[in-house]
Amino acid sequence: MGHIICIANLKGGVGKTTTAVNLSASFAFIGKKTLLIDCDPQGSATTGVGLSKKKLALTLYDALSGKSSIEETVCNTELEGMKVIPVRGEFFRAELELMSRPNKENVLRNLISPLRDCYDYILLDTPPSLGLVSINAMTAADSLLIPLQCEFLAYESLVQLLKFARLVKKRLNSSLSLAGILLTMYDMGEKTSQQIVANARKHLKNAVFKTVIPRSSQLRESSAQGKPLLLSDPEAVGAKSYLELAHEIIKRKAKALA
Amino acid sequence: MTKVANTEVLEKARNELLEKVKGALEMKEIRRILEDQHNLEISDDLEVHNSQIIIHNNRIGYKIEFEVLLSLSVLLDENGAYIPPDETPEGNIDQLGGLAEDIIKEM
Numbered sequence: 001m002g003h004i005i006c007i008a009n010l011k012g013g014v015g016k017t018t019t020a021v022n023l024s025a026s027f028a029f030i031g032k033k034t035l036l037i038d039c040d041p042q043g044s045a046t047t048g049v050g051l052s053k054k055k056l057a058l059t060l061y062d063a064l065s066g067k068s069s070i071e072e073t074v075c076n077t078e079l080e081g082m083k084v085i086p087v088r089g090e091f092f093r094a095e096l097e098l099m100s101r102p103n104k105e106n107v108l109r110n111l112i113s114p115l116r117d118c119y120d121y122i123l124l125d126t127p128p129s130l131g132l133v134s135i136n137a138m139t140a141a142d143s144l145l146i147p148l149q150c151e152f153l154a155y156e157s158l159v160q161l162l163k164f165a166r167l168v169k170k171r172l173n174s175s176l177s178l179a180g181i182l183l184t185m186y187d188m189g190e191k192t193s194q195q196i197v198a199n200a201r202k203h204l205k206n207a208v209f210k211t212v213i214p215r216s217s218q219l220r221e222s223s224a225q226g227k228p229l230l231l232s233d234p235e236a237v238g239a240k241s242y243l244e245l246a247h248e249i250i251k252r253k254a255k256a257l258a
Numbered sequence: 259m260t261k262v263a264n265t266e267v268l269e270k271a272r273n274e275l276l277e278k279v280k281g282a283l284e285m286k287e288i289r290r291i292l293e294d295q296h297n298l299e300i301s302d303d304l305e306v307h308n309s310q311i312i313i314h315n316n317r318i319g320y321k322i323e324f325e326v327l328l329s330l331s332v333l334l335d336e337n338g339a340y341i342p343p344d345e346t347p348e349g350n351i352d353q354l355g356g357l358a359e360d361i362i363k364e365m
Contacts, residue, residue: 155354162361169365178365195351203355207362217286224303 002035002119003253004112005179006141008165010157012128014149015184016040018219020125021048022239023145025228026246028082032120035074037085037112039137041094045125046086049077050226053088061091063111064098070111078231083119098132105172108136130164138168143179145249147213148200150186150193179249184213211245214238276309279320292326302327 007020017040024036037060038045043053056075062068063085073085098104108124115122124137138144144165148154158181169176181204187193193215200208213219216238222229229239285304293300308323 152351155351155358159354159357159361162358162365166361166364176365178362199351199355203352203359204362205359217290221286 002033002116002122003143004116004122004124004141005143005145005249006124006126006137007145007147008126008134008138008161009147010128010130010161011149011154014128014154015147015182015213016128017044017048017125018223019145019147019182019184019213019242019245020045020123021223022219022228022230022242023245023249024049024082024084024121024123025079025230026242027121027123028079029230029243030246030250031081032246032250033081033118035083035085035115035119035122037122037124038087039108039124039133040127041087041089041091041133042127043087043089043091044223046084046088047226048223049082049084049228051075051077051084051086053086056086056088059091060085060087061094061097064094064107070115074115078227095132098136104132105135105139108133109140112140135168135172138165138176139172141173141176143177145179145182147182147184148196149184150190150196152192152196154196155199178207180209180252181207182209182211182213182245185215186212187215209245209248211241211248213241213245272311276311276320280306280309280322283322288322288324292324300326300328 007016007023009016020036020038024034027034036045036049039060046053046056058068058073060073063070063073070085074083075086077084098107101107103110112122124141126134126137146158146161148158165176165178181200183197183200185193186197197212214237216229216236218233218236219229219238222232222238225232228242229236230242233239283306289300289304292304305325306322307325310321312319312321
């Protein structure tokens with residue numbers, strides 16, 4: 001049965017979509033069947049894997065509103081083993097759509113349950129807000145991965161998100177666990193970055209992944225080019241970091257099951 | 259004043275020159291310079307807002323203005339008073355780290 005990872009943070013620009021796209025690609029690269037579901041109305045993950053929103057036949061919103069099955073929305077990517085369920089602008093209506101549903105927090109969980117057995121990993125890229133879409137993503141997920149930008153104010157949003165996740169776990173999804181906190185945009189030459197890493201490791205201990213994602217213009221550019229960095233430059237530090245993260249997650253999961 | 263050249267032609271030539279200068283810009287390098295110079299994180303692509311020819315050290319130069327999308331924060335306390343950055347020491351981060359640690363233990 002596939003493992004569902006929700007990638008979330010209240011702050012925008014911390015590396016959620018970059019992580020969703022590049023981690024999905026890394027899982028697929030090492031032979032894991034992976035599905036990336038773009039749950040953010042901005043659709044950055046959709047463009048980040050090279051899909052043109054204008055040319056999309058069906059999106060997550062079509063499945064959500066009952067116009068299609070979830071299976072029909074799955075698209076191929078350049079990477080064999082990596083599929084994506086895209087979104088485009090109309091997904092901004094998703095919050096309203098969900099609001100009117102009975103059992104509104106479990107809509108996504110029920111929608112994607114037929115896909116669970118088809119993939120080893122299902123990743124959910126979420127918007128930087130605590131609306132119904134994010135609630136649905138956390139309720140559907142087995143674990144939560146939190147990208148944490150290496151800057152002081154990022155900690156504030158981390159505490160808020162963790163409080164929220166704790167509430168979701170208590171009320172809606174008792175199986176939700178913390179996959180880990182991923183330090184992103186790390187600049188080894190910057191004192192602030194070093195302080196954040198040291199503080200996170202001191203307080204959050206094993207909750208923080210050993211893998212740290214460096215600040216990388218190549219990662220930014222690969223998003224603009226619509227390709228995971230692994231496909232455009234597999235030797236890049238950013239690409240290797242995400243491969244390392246994929247291996248670390250697999251190891252942690254195996255350890256948890258043992 | 260006696261005109262010795264066509265104004266429109268000169269303006270067209272100046273605009274064409276500035277367009278060529280814009281086309282020659284190394285945007286990656288400019289982004290890095292702006293981020294380092296102003297100690298910030300630019301969220302989106304840089305867009306040229308305006309450009310003009312200037313004189314620098316008695317030679318022709320170019321001033322290129324960019325529009326950037328930034329992610330910035332302002333802190334305020336419970337009474338609505340602004341908290342300047344130098345009043346948020348690492349002790350606050352330690353406190354937040356401790357809070358996060360406690361919540362994670364429950365998960």
